[in-house]
Every structure is written in structure tokens, then in C-alpha cells.
Amino acid sequence: LFYPVVYIYKYLIYNRTCSVGSAVTCDECLQLGPHCAWCTQENFTDSFLISERCDTPYVLLGRGCPQDQVEFPVTNSEVLRDQPLGKKMGNTNSTQISPQKMALKLRTGSEVTFQISVQQTEDYPVDIYYLMDLSASMIDDLEMIKDLGSTLSKEMAKLTSKFRLGFGSFVEKPVLPFIKITPGELENPCRSVDESCLPTFGYKHILPLTSSTEKFNNIITNQRVSANIDLPECGFDAIMQAAVCGIGWRNDSMRLLVFVSDADSHFGMDSKMSGIVVPNDGECHLDSNNEYSMAAHLEYPTLGQLMDKLVDNNILLIFAVTENQKHNYENYASFIPGATVGVLESDSRNILKLIVTAYKELRSEIELEVLGDTEDLQISFTAICQDGTVLPGQKRCSNVKAGDTVSFNVTVELSECLDGPQRFLIKPVGFQDPLEIDLESLCACACQQTPEPNSSHCSLGRGSLECGSCLCDPGYMGSKCECTEESVQSSNCKESGASESCSGQGECYCGQCVCHPSSFGRVYGAYCECDDFSCVRFRGVLCGGHGDCDCGECVCQSGWTGEYCNCSSSRDTCVSEDGALCRGRGKCVCGKCVCSMPGASGDTCEKCPTCGDSCSSRPPFSSKHNDVHYGKTVLFLFHQTRGHFSKRYDLCPHAVVWLFYGSFGAVASSLLSGLSGYVDMGLVLLWI
16 A cells, blocks of 8 residues: 555554544545545445545545545645755855745644754844934933944954944934924923923934944934933834834845833834824835934834834844833843843943844844744744754754754644645744745645536436535435435424434434444434443443443343442352351342441451350260261261262361261261251251
8 A cells, every 4th residue: 555554553543533523525524634534436335424435544445445536635845945054156145044945735633844954154244223312311322432333343343244334313203292392392302401402303214234334433423312301212113114114234134223222112002192093004104304204193113013023124123221221121022032132331331342242142042933824833843952952842042153053843733724825934033044834734625626517426417426425406415415405304303302403413314314423432313312332430431341331321231230230249259158148247239248247347247356256155065976076167068979978177267177978868867966056057058
């Protein structure tokens, strides 16, 4: 057979799952599980038993379904593009992830595992966009960073030869209640403190990303602060515009956005207090002066919107904020992949160290993220890091150096059928190269593509023959569309007072119930009301293992009684060594002694410290035979074939065996008369 042995093994385990369902079409069968198949052969099943077409391939082949008529799509994966890691042919760019494109075809409930390799490329290009809060409280910071371009460039040159800088600034939305709107305050919002500053603005893109540190230094030198009333600023407005606008990001660079502020940021619906109710659209709105033109018209972006745009554009955010704002921005960073937070000195004197440290931390870590619609998927990861450490459930490796390669085993499982083909991405956070995955669910059968309409196999063309079975036209029903809905009363399939046809355990075909197969046993009855598996259990065993389940009641085997068939009617286990039931000290119940005499215990109530010794309590007497003194209870055995007593067993401690020979009449009469009054006659047994 062409089916691998491992698949056949699984089918043996799951073969009842496929047949337990009521699948009457091929696609319904496939959705019962990844191990289910459909036989398209005509007349493969008896009338009404369409669902028997659905089973494992192993079972269907064993029942005679031709191999080429077994519909069984198999989960598979295919690599469509896989360029080796490292430099691309004829290009200075590098391939950071392998493979680059895959196609997955999954059955519902099935999974596929593949491996991704990621390399931390050496001398990778870096773009840093410096986004600065220019409210009045940042005036000393502005003075401190006038030479930042030169010093940062020197430090970054030690890490990469492809470094560029850009600059942008922000303050606040220029509307009430965030600013004062008197003419004088609009022109100079710092006039109340006898200072001169720029009118309040939202966001300005000032310097596109450039390798010229001189331009950066000149731009910083020419900057002036502004002012507003409340402490939170419009920093999130600025981040959104820097992320979505064309500020010069390279396609093959590590994109770092350094956000510098000493205040919190407005977000979401904060702008409603100013009458701005239009949600942020996540689009670029820079005018001809590179200023944010919709600051007074669109709400602040939400944290979720920021996260989406930063991830979509592969931008890593570095929050450089003062100590008093650290907690706020740590909360924000926890929602944004790759975002980090560094504590800024009050005058930004440590900004250079902060940027370089953040860059090194980001470069020392490789973490995967999943982008796209994966609602119906379960995706799990196992990281195999550069030192060989295997981390199940993890999608991150740390302490990675330039040139190191790490791998990830990715398992994708499909839980539901998809409406159509989908695509999602798996990529390292902050990297440009993703793995594109085209996903298709295998929920439809190929045989459904070629139906035979108005088929003669379906009662004179009353339906179409599809995948070996008839799909009836409206108004007809039955396995061959042989019944009309008018001629069949569905009430015939309902027990009196029942709400469901066939007790919910079968299908009504032409007025008769056809019961569903069950993995637990047999369902039967005129209304499928009975089964052989719903009876009571004793210690987890149906009918105690001593009876048969018939329509919900246990029918006990011979020798067993009770509701659970767990009560034995045999007394053999209750007979004590002296031949009495429970030693005369209790009753035999369900094959076990229930001791009733005070102090009695044991399997046959043989233990009884308070009952006394029945042997020593009897006086001795003289027998006619050999003057034997009897002070013990005795058991006599008589051999019918020999015609006389052969043995006597003394049942008390230190017993001796006495042999007697003679006729039954003479010996028995003399012994019994001699023992009269001394031996409990109930314990004298004669075997005849």
C-alpha cells in the first residue's frame, strides 16, 4: 500500500472516530479528523448506510474499496523559496532568514512542523531617527545634544559601517485645553515666563535620514523649544507619523526610533476633551512644510495602532525617558514588540550611552513574531539557540553575536476550515526579511469537482451522483432519492412525546430510523432509543463484568445478581474449614461472610477471641471402638464404593487421624450413638 506504516498505525488508533460520526458527504467526512477518508466507489454501502463510506483508509481498503477511489488528502508542506543565509548573489544585501517562502496544506486537526534558521548579519545597516520632545522643559536637553551627531556616529562606526541619522520633534496638539489660545499666547506660548519660544506644534519632520553628521549637528543647533499647558505631550502622534511617512528609512536596515521626552504621552480618546472625535487613521499627513497637518483634526493613536504600524514597518522603538516616566513607558513597551526603555538623565547627558546600549541589546537577541490572520491556527515554537540549547515553547534566543545562526522548530495546527487561502508571516522582530507562508485548508474533496447531475443512479435522475453517493434534489430523500418528502412522515421516526427524530442518535430515512454507529457500542431500536453501553458500572466495568447491557439495563449472567451484577449467588467462598457457613457466626451475602456474632471476623468469621474453644469445652467419653476418648469435633468420611468409613478427621488443634474399617451400618450406628450428646450433629458429615 502507498500509505506509510506510521499513518496506518494512527488509523488503527483512530478508526472508530471516523465511523462514529454521521457524515453523509465527503467533505463532512474529512472534517471529522485528519485520519478520516471517504470511499467514492458506487454501491460500496448498503442502503441508508452512507456514513459507512467514511472511515480510515486502512479500514476502507480492508472492506474492499479500491485504492484509487479512496479520497484522502494528506497534510503537507512545501518550500517554495530558500536562498542560503548570508550575502545575496551579486548584491551587498544579506539573507537573514531561511526559508523565505513556504506553502502549507492542512487537514483540520492536523499539524506540520518545519524549521526556520535566522542569522544575525555582520555589519548590518542601521537607521536611527531621533524624535525629541521640544516642550520648554527640554531646553537643557537640547543644549546637551548639539554634538550628538558626531559622537554617536563615532560610537556606531565601531558597530557598523552603514549608519544614518534623522531628526524630528513634537510638542502638543495646538488646541484647547492643551494650549492657551489668546493671540499673544498663540504667537509666543512662553511669554508668561518672559521667554521667547516657537508657537505650539504637533509634529515636525526636520531631517530625513542621512549619513551626514554635520547636517544633524546643524539641525540640532537651530532648534528652539515651544510650550503647552498640560504635562502629557503628543508623542504618540509623532511616533505614528514617523512610522508611516517617508522619512528615509532604508529597505535593508535596522530601523531604530529613539523617542526622547520627560513627560507622558496622550493616547486614544484623550483628545475628546478638545472636541476631536475622529479616530486616528494611521496614515501619513505631512504637509509641504513636513508638519503634521491633522493634529487638530484626528484623535491621538491608540497603543494598538502604534504597535501595528511599528511592526508593519519593522521599526524598533527606544523610549529614552526620565526616571519619573519610566514606569509609564515600561507599560507601553510591554505591548510593542522589540520596544525598550532607558532612563534619561534630566539634561540628556547620557543619551549617547543609552542609544548604544539599547542597540547592542537589540542586536544580541533574536525573537520571532507572527504577522497576519492566524485565528484558526495554533502555532508553537521551540528555540534552538547558537550554543545548542533547546528551549521548548520559546521563540527567543539571547546573547547572539554577529554572524551567529539560530534555529526554530515551528509547529502549525489547523483547528477550523478556512474560507479560502490565507497568508501569514513569521519574522524576527526588527528584521526586514520574513518567511511568507501560504496556507490552504484541505476541507473539500476532489471528487466533488466532477459531480454527475440528474444521475440515473439516483432514482431516475432525482439527484446528482457525487463522490459515490446521491445528493437529492429538493423534495426527495433517501440513499437513492427514492422517497418524496410528502410520502414520508418524519413523525414516524419520533417516539411519543420525543422532540428529536430517532432519539437524536440516528437519521430518518423514508420514515425509518437508521441509527448512527457509535464508538462505544451498538445503537438500536425502532427509534434508536436503545444501546448496549449506557448501563451502570461497578468499579468502572459495565454491569460489573458479569452481565450484558440491554437498552440501559443490566441482564446478569448465571450466578450473579444485583443492579450492577456484582453480587455472586455462590456460597462456596463462605464455607469455613469445619464445613459450616461462616462458622455459624454470620450470613453469606454476595459470596462474602457478614459476621453477626460479636467479636467474630475473618473471611469466614473464623476469628473470634470472645467465642471460646468448642473443642475443650466438651467432656471426654468412651467409645465402643478401641476405647477412643473423644473431646473434639470430628468429621467422618464414608466411601460408598468400599461400603465403609475410611477416615475420620479431627478438626480441632493437634488433631489425629483415625482409621475405621467395617460396614456402614455397624460403624455408623455405633459411632453416632457413641457421640450422641457430645458432638454437634450438624458437624457430623456422612458422604454417601
